[in-house]
Amino acid sequence: MNGVPLAAYIGLGLFMFTTGVVGVTVRKNPIVIFMCIELMLNAVNLTFLAFARYQLNSARQSSEQIQHSMMAGQMMVIFVMAVAAAEVAVGLGIIMAIFRLRDNVDIDEMNLLRG
Amino acid sequence: MDKAFHFAIPVIDWTALLPIMIVAVTGIFALIAEMFRPKHNNNLIVGVSLGGLALAAVASALSLQQPSYTTAAELFLRDSLGTVAQLLILLATALTISFSEGYLRNKRIPFGEFYPLVLWSSVGAMIMTSTMNLLVIFLGLEILSVSLYVMAGMSRSEEKSEESALKYFLLGAFASGFLLYGIAFVYGATGGLDLNVVNAVWLRHEASSHTLLLFGFGLMLIGLGFKTSMAPFHQWTPDVYQGAPTNVAAFMATAAKIAGFVTLLRVVSAFGALHNFWLPALTAIAILTMFAGNFAALVQKDVKRILGYSSVANAGYVMVAIIAFGRDSSLGYGTVMYFLLSYTLMTIGAFAVVSMAAKNRRESTKLEDLNGLWRRSPFVALTLVIFMASLIGIPPTAGFVGKFLIFFDALKTDQIPLAIVLAVNSIISIYYYMAIARAVFVSDSADVEPDTSKPSAGVAAVCAVCAIGIFAAVAFVGPFVGLLSTK
Numbered sequence: 001m002n003g004v005p006l007a008a009y010i011g012l013g014l015f016m017f018t019t020g021v022v023g024v025t026v027r028k029n030p031i032v033i034f035m036c037i038e039l040m041l042n043a044v045n046l047t048f049l050a051f052a053r054y055q056l057n058s059a060r061q062s063s064e065q066i067q068h069s070m071m072a073g074q075m076m077v078i079f080v081m082a083v084a085a086a087e088v089a090v091g092l093g094i095i096m097a098i099f100r101l102r103d104n105v106d107i108d109e110m111n112l113l114r115g
Numbered sequence: 116m117d118k119a120f121h122f123a124i125p126v127i128d129w130t131a132l133l134p135i136m137i138v139a140v141t142g143i144f145a146l147i148a149e150m151f152r153p154k155h156n157n158n159l160i161v162g163v164s165l166g167g168l169a170l171a172a173v174a175s176a177l178s179l180q181q182p183s184y185t186t187a188a189e190l191f192l193r194d195s196l197g198t199v200a201q202l203l204i205l206l207a208t209a210l211t212i213s214f215s216e217g218y219l220r221n222k223r224i225p226f227g228e229f230y231p232l233v234l235w236s237s238v239g240a241m242i243m244t245s246t247m248n249l250l251v252i253f254l255g256l257e258i259l260s261v262s263l264y265v266m267a268g269m270s271r272s273e274e275k276s277e278e279s280a281l282k283y284f285l286l287g288a289f290a291s292g293f294l295l296y297g298i299a300f301v302y303g304a305t306g307g308l309d310l311n312v313v314n315a316v317w318l319r320h321e322a323s324s325h326t327l328l329l330f331g332f333g334l335m336l337i338g339l340g341f342k343t344s345m346a347p348f349h350q351w352t353p354d355v356y357q358g359a360p361t362n363v364a365a366f367m368a369t370a371a372k373i374a375g376f377v378t379l380l381r382v383v384s385a386f387g388a389l390h391n392f393w394l395p396a397l398t399a400i401a402i403l404t405m406f407a408g409n410f411a412a413l414v415q416k417d418v419k420r421i422l423g424y425s426s427v428a429n430a431g432y433v434m435v436a437i438i439a440f441g442r443d444s445s446l447g448y449g450t451v452m453y454f455l456l457s458y459t460l461m462t463i464g465a466f467a468v469v470s471m472a473a474k475n476r477r478e479s480t481k482l483e484d485l486n487g488l489w490r491r492s493p494f495v496a497l498t499l500v501i502f503m504a505s506l507i508g509i510p511p512t513a514g515f516v517g518k519f520l521i522f523f524d525a526l527k528t529d530q531i532p533l534a535i536v537l538a539v540n541s542i543i544s545i546y547y548y549m550a551i552a553r554a555v556f557v558s559d560s561a562d563v564e565p566d567t568s569k570p571s572a573g574v575a576a577v578c579a580v581c582a583i584g585i586f587a588a589v590a591f592v593g594p595f596v597g598l599l600s601t602k
Contacts, residue, residue: 013299017292017296020292024285024289030281030285033285034285034288037285037288037289037292040289040292040296041291041292041295043296044292044295044296044298044299047296047299047300047303048299048302051299051302051303052302055306056303056304056306056323056324056327057304057305057306057316057324058306061306065306066306068307069306069307072250072302072307072308073302075250076250076298076299076302076308079250079253079254080253080295083253083254083257083261083291086257086261087257087261087284087288087291090261090264090265090284091264091284091285091288093265094264094268094277094280094281094284095281097268097271097277097280098274098277098278098281101271101272101274101277102274110278110281110282112274112275112278112358113275113278113279113282113353113354113355113357113358114354
């Protein structure tokens, strides 16, 4: 199928997801951390679309079932993007609220809560 | 026109969706009521919210006896587990709302927007518990979580509250990423988003789908483990509970947990054929969770942090019940749901008592801040002792029966190590629960001016309902478990 194998998409998705996870754990700025989370979600979307296109167990299914399966994966991507947008709205609001309180959003200085 | 767009419009049984829709619409009404509220009280909003929740509970309870069925193109599942979980979520929401008004006023954050948010959050929790479709589970989880992020940061002038909101938000979104990546691999293996087909696909024994399903299950477990605060993903729990407003922490510790555990129960049983792989992993997680929660709680000085670690430990107990159910589904859902019922009553009760610490915008929840509560209100102090006794698991409380059922299930499915760890942890937990109960009876230190304010009617009512419920639930254990049997 056009020369690009499924494994390439999954591999790229895995690389993006790992980059996101590493970024979340090492970066200090909440906005950058949030960008890394978005990268993870984009890896998820890419994986969904690749699986929807290639249909691993298509041999057992009628063409109608395959159509439904493809639609399921593609709709999931739409929902993930919508939810990610809602999360951005709330997340940036929280980061703004913190910035107003202390003029600084560095994660390392968030240490009021510990026991 | 493309053939892919020829879909039959699904038949929707609206009565199955009624409880969820009632709560969602009540949220809208509460928002409208907020515009007309007088400056000095939110009683109208509280009344509208509680009325809507009661109506939804009636609609939910009426469908209890029906056989289970799916509707809306198999997106929505109505079964006894989902309905009982919805009732528990409605109970937790109603109890939270009941003691919120007095608390928010003492903290000087009497925002009317809190009530619609908590209602919509419980809509998300209810959606999550009533489906086998991964897309719907994800949407319910996000509806639940996004409202919770806002509520955790509701006390905008307090750095603690904002810090907890940011921590909860970043870790929650991070966990959603793992859950979604797991769903993507399950989709790749099964070609659909329905959990019911997973076992059948696994039993075909194809190497490629085995790899994908295992990878997907592991990632989903990490995502759900974050949400239900399983060790080693539990670090956020005490921080967030400590910083968030007390009523929000009570809601997080109960409604959000119920939804998470019911989803985990459905996922684990849907992956039943993979038990060779998940049994050792989940056993290790359950043991680690119980010990991590209990040992960390021993050294805490803040009541809300102790309750946070206590909720981690309780997550470990629920995990034991879920493992037992995953091994033998004829045990029924009764054990898990009964434990969650008792956990809801005692946890919300304890948080309601702690909410009395707030006054004049300030709130300190150290153990010594509970001192003198006995003189402030003997009744509330007494109910707190009942909640602690139930959390420890002293008969004849619901907490004892819940733990006993889990212990018994673990023995029946040959999970002897889990049963032993559960018993040992119950003993460890006596120490810190007793510390809370003891703090109530110590007198104030002489140099502090004693606080003599009485508990608000809401706190007193919630304490009474929870304390009575803890004893009443013991009497109804037989019918409750019978209702949720899967035989």
